[in-house]
Amino acid sequence: MRRNTCVIAGGGPAGAMLALLLARAGVEVTLLEKHDDFLRDFRGDTIHPSTLQILDELGLAEDFHRLPHRKTYEMEIQTDDATVPVANLRGLKGKYQYIAFVPQWEFLDLLTTAAKRYPNFRLIMEAEVHGVIREDDAVRGVRYRDTSGEHELRATLTVAADGRHSDVRRAAGLVPVEHSAPMDVVWFRLPREASDPRTTFLRVSNGHMMVSINRETYWQLAYLIPKGGFEALRSRGIEGVREPVAKILPFLEDRVGRLRGFEDVSVLSVALNRLRRWHRPGLLVIGDAAHAMSPVFGVGINLAVQDAVAAANLLAGPLAAGTPIPESLLARVQRRRTPPTVITQFAQRLVQNRLIRPALTEHPRPVRLPRDVSRLPLIGRLARRFIGLGVLPEHISSPVESHQV
Structure with missing residues (x-):
């Protein structure tokens, strides 16, 4: 049985970003990914300005822009009658005024390659988490299997970032509230x-x-x-x-x-849900495991990254110092990230019910939209900020303690 300060289940955007931030803060962290690589097609890959800014703060922006990518400055809807601009990101406050489309496996390789430069980071591929270790009513690590057999990994903090069908979340008895998707x-x-x-x-x-x-x-x-x-x-x-x-x-x-x-x-199969409670003693749930997002606006990766940054800002220092992590501190992560999650899901449900559901019914109604949403005085500015930066964009404030190798 191995011991670690933090174990993260799931090598998606939330897990990989959190692992990198904790590693650079000097935390002993293990990232478990159940597949043998990150190469899976048709996964979310819209990197919005909020995430580009995070990469910039990490010193990874140049490396990111060397990846094969395409920039999109405007979002538009084409109907039978017209092309309707919805959001123009030019003029958005900040350095980045576009969405970058990059295959998700390239993005995850970028993050995990950066994390591997720290000696206190460990990535285990083909490691499928199937249970949690409980001790005194607290989660103290995970049980997983890999190509060499069954293992237990004890940790001060366990993070479930293993997606919308999270096995860790299920093992901890946390059940999300479902919202319908049409x-x-x-x-x-x-x-x-x-x-x-x-x-x-x-x-x-x-x-x-x-x-x-x-x-x-x-x-x-x-x-x-x-x-x-x-x-x-x-x-x-x-x-x-x-x-x-x-x-x-x-x-x-x-x-x-x-x-x-x-x-x-x-x-x-589109899901839209979120947990009422993102934590148990010794356990934090983030990303899609805490809130499955609709593909509307393409913001899933970016919310997951923002969760990871918020978690690292609050937890990296205490974890690196070896101090206990009270559940009240985990609750602070949820309180920080619940408002943007709720507001974003509300906006997604609005689009689903007002645009998508009518268009896909057995007897669809004609779609009627303004000629140019992006130029409407208030709505245009709100759409630009909402799509580009989100409701509560995070910035890195976690410490940098560990030296790269």
Whole structure:
């Protein structure tokens, strides 16, 4: 049995960022990731200005911008009749006025590579956490299995950052409150040609919605379907996907045949939920494990990163000093991050109910939008700040104690 100051379950954006921040503060930290790499397609990868600023504060901005990426300065909706600008990030306060689209595995490799420079950081891949160690009504570490067998890892603090289906959260008896989502998402990709549109956009047509992300050499496409509707779509055969693509994105009509079957698509069951309580004695829950976000606004990664920064700001010093971590300190992390979570989910539910649900009903209503949301005096400024920076952007104040190797 090994001992650690902090063990983090889950190598996603929240877990990787927290591990890096704790390692640079001198905390003995182990990050457990159940897969053998970070290479999984169709994961959230919109890096917003709030996260770009965090990378800048860490001295990682230049390394990040060397990764293959595409900048988007505006967000827009294309209807059957018009193109409607929703938010223009130019003029946003701060150094970064764009969203960077970067494959999530590149982002996670960047964070974990930076963390590996600290001798007190350890990353274990193919380590699946399946239980927690309890002692005197407190969580004191985890049980996990890897390629060499079963293990126990004791820790002063255990952090559950293992996603929306968190095994650690379940083992601790924490159950999120579910909020309805009217859609699921079918992800796939098609080749991109030089004559195609250059922007990333949301295409809305009566009965159909599709997000089109420009990946330079291909389009990453997200086709929104009614909640629980994937089996009905599958029963129609792959033409059930090809036809709406060709109809609402006619520039792709000559390429939809590249979708050979449902082996070329991936389905995401959209969830929107959050925990009432993010902590137990010795345990903190952050990121998607604490609050599963809708894909609306593409803010999931950024909220997870903000959770990690807030947690490190409050916990890194006491953990590095070896002082006890009272549950009241863990509760402070939740109090800090609950308002932005609640407000963001409220905005997502508003869009789901006012735009997405009507568009995906059996008898869809015409979508009516202002000509240019981004230029409306108050709403335009709010949309720019909300999408770019979020409700409560965090800044790094955790200490730097450990020396790189």
